[in-house]
Amino acid sequence: MAETGMDTLAAVVADLDRRGYSEHFAVDGNCLRALGSGHRFAPRDVIIRDYVRFEGISDPDDMSIVYAMESRSGTRGVLVDAFGVYADPAISAFLEEVEIHRGRLVRAAERSQP
Secondary structure, three states: OOOOOOOOHHHHHHHHHHOOOOOOEEEEEOOOEEOOOEEEEEEHHHEEEEEEEEOOOHHHHHEEEEEEEEEEOEEEEEEEEEEEEEEEEEEHHHOOOOOEEEEEEEHHHHOOOO
């Protein structure tokens, strides 16, 4: 996701949707639940293919992360969480057990100005 213009959460999610990450995920207990299909996946059954972390320079409310995830059975989608003090502990615990392939950080200074 190193393309230019990928400087907002909405732009990254839209790009991932175009690339086939069309499912939306939520962590439910110790499993990842696909909100559209209802399928559930254990941590060992999913891989984080990519992630983008957005970090505000001075505003902790401006910290979030979007994960591009794929199940071993081929279901692809996104999981969004806050980053830092507002992160969901259930998501953090689940992701500790998930394989990560790559990711990047977008700082507020990198974002295009209106």
